[in-house]
Amino acid sequence: MPRALSPAQVEEFRDRLCQAAERLFAEHGPEAVTMRQLATELGVSPMTPYRYFKDKDDILAAVRASGFERFAKAMEAAFKSESDPVKRSEAVGRAYTRFALGHSDAYRLMFDLSQPNEADYPDLVAASRRARDIMVGQAGGMVEGGLIDGDPELVAHMLWAALHGGLVLQLAGKLSPAVNPSELRRATFEAILRGLAKPA
Amino acid sequence: MPRALSPAQVEEFRDRLCQAAERLFAEHGPEAVTMRQLATELGVSPMTPYRYFKDKDDILAAVRASGFERFAKAMEAAFKSESDPVKRSEAVGRAYTRFALGHSDAYRLMFDLSQPNEADYPDLVAASRRARDIMVGQAGGMVEGGLIDGDPELVAHMLWAALHGGLVLQLAGKLSPAVNPSELRRATFEAILRGLAKPA
DNA sequence: CATTATAAGTTTACGTCGTAAATTAAAGGT
DNA sequence: ACCTTTAATTTACGACGTAAACTTATAATG
Numbered sequence: 001m002p003r004a005l006s007p008a009q010v011e012e013f014r015d016r017l018c019q020a021a022e023r024l025f026a027e028h029g030p031e032a033v034t035m036r037q038l039a040t041e042l043g044v045s046p047m048t049p050y051r052y053f054k055d056k057d058d059i060l061a062a063v064r065a066s067g068f069e070r071f072a073k074a075m076e077a078a079f080k081s082e083s084d085p086v087k088r089s090e091a092v093g094r095a096y097t098r099f100a101l102g103h104s105d106a107y108r109l110m111f112d113l114s115q116p117n118e119a120d121y122p123d124l125v126a127a128s129r130r131a132r133d134i135m136v137g138q139a140g141g142m143v144e145g146g147l148i149d150g151d152p153e154l155v156a157h158m159l160w161a162a163l164h165g166g167l168v169l170q171l172a173g174k175l176s177p178a179v180n181p182s183e184l185r186r187a188t189f190e191a192i193l194r195g196l197a198k199p200a
Numbered sequence: 201m202p203r204a205l206s207p208a209q210v211e212e213f214r215d216r217l218c219q220a221a222e223r224l225f226a227e228h229g230p231e232a233v234t235m236r237q238l239a240t241e242l243g244v245s246p247m248t249p250y251r252y253f254k255d256k257d258d259i260l261a262a263v264r265a266s267g268f269e270r271f272a273k274a275m276e277a278a279f280k281s282e283s284d285p286v287k288r289s290e291a292v293g294r295a296y297t298r299f300a301l302g303h304s305d306a307y308r309l310m311f312d313l314s315q316p317n318e319a320d321y322p323d324l325v326a327a328s329r330r331a332r333d334i335m336v337g338q339a340g341g342m343v344e345g346g347l348i349d350g351d352p353e354l355v356a357h358m359l360w361a362a363l364h365g366g367l368v369l370q371l372a373g374k375l376s377p378a379v380n381p382s383e384l385r386r387a388t389f390e391a392i393l394r395g396l397a398k399p400a
Numbered sequence: 401c402a403t404t405a406t407a408a409g410t411t412t413a414c415g416t417c418g419t420a421a422a423t424t425a426a427a428g429g430t
Numbered sequence: 431a432c433c434t435t436t437a438a439t440t441t442a443c444g445a446c447g448t449a450a451a452c453t454t455a456t457a458a459t460g
């Protein structure tokens with residue numbers, strides 16, 4: 001069916017391929033998934049995906065960008081669901097954790113995997129920045145609300161790094177079996193916030 | 201020169217190959233390094249490494265194990281260099297950070313990369329456990345010294361996760377440019393320790 | 401010593417990968 | 431009706447990991 005292919009059709013094919021890719025990447029890791037498999041999955045010949053994506057790396061970037069978008073969306077929803085800075089922070093943190101644990105393969109693809117030429121994929125960069133902005137904004141609320149002391153961006157990164165570190169260690173199975181991951185997160189947040197609390 | 205090959209010779213070849221592999225893995229990532237390159241690097245034919253390693257994954261595991269061993273050694277030295285629990289903790293933390301930043305490729309290979317059948321490589325498991333034990337021991341000192349409150353293993357994991365999280369985000373270039381990584385580490389440790397401090 | 405069994409190392413070969421290039425075929429525009 | 435354009439397929443290539451066959455040099459045996 002040559003001649004044509006509206007932008008909508010292009011988008012539809014890209015979406016379908018991304019969905020298949022995300023599932024297969026999650027199951028077997030991106031390296032283990034072949035272009036031929038992806039093509040078979042969509043019922044097309046091995047070279048067809050190359051009309052819609054530059055190469056395999058481009059597909060990976062698209063999958064990661066879509067992950068960041070859903071991630072950002074989940075956090076934005078949590079952000080808007082509360083107005084009190086503390087509750088808002090807790091809601092965003094819960095959304096973050098829920099996403100990381102519920103879509104752990106996507107999360108690993110997004111954060112663990114360091115694509116060398118990440119900057120070449122503007123969609124990826126934009127989606128990733130969008131997610132980070134919410135986290136910073138959430139911490140800003142707590143500082144402005146007078147609950148804690150410090151530069152909001154620094155505080156946001158403290159909480160983010162601590163949460164991310166625990167999550168990747170948990171997902172990699174590197175935590176000691178004696179440590180309950182959710183208790184680890186709770187205790188870490190509590191300690192950091194207590195440590196940053198404004199002196200009464 | 202067939203017949204013979206003492207254990208020492210085997211070990212020597214394995215070491216040479218591991219060193220070449222670590223350098224090349226660091227430069228280009230493990231996936232981009234081929235068995236043929238490694239063989240050429242050692243001046244042998246492409247199949248020779250297969251006498252000393254089961255396959256490419258086995259080489260990667262050996263490289264990671266050797267990384268964990270050097271990492272553990274560095275932390276053990278720091279641990280022994282101080283007797284006061286707080287100074288000891290700081291020394292171990294510094295050793296950890298210095299290793300992660302100074303051998304960032306090895307660190308990423310060790311922690312970022314999740315080899316699926318990690319348990320199949322006992323050397324790797326042992327070296328990895330050795331490193332973790334020091335971190336837990338270091339936190340135990342602070343708790344026993346009465347400086348902070350809590351389960352030593354949990355406290356160790358809190359500090360570990362926070363440090364590791366900041367480091368991997370830094371190494372992946374995901375920290376905001378406005379945030380100074382070393383200040384981030386300092387502030388996080390200070391906040392956690394303040395938050396865990398025993399009430400006077 | 402000459403012979404032979406064995407093990408180190410190389411060569412060859414296979415199936416699979418990502419993808420470039422050539423080819424085919426279907427839909428407008430004229 | 432014909433030509434141009436382009437989606438899609440087919441074919442083809444070089445490189446990969448590694449199995450299997452082969453070569454070669456020694457150490458043990460008679």
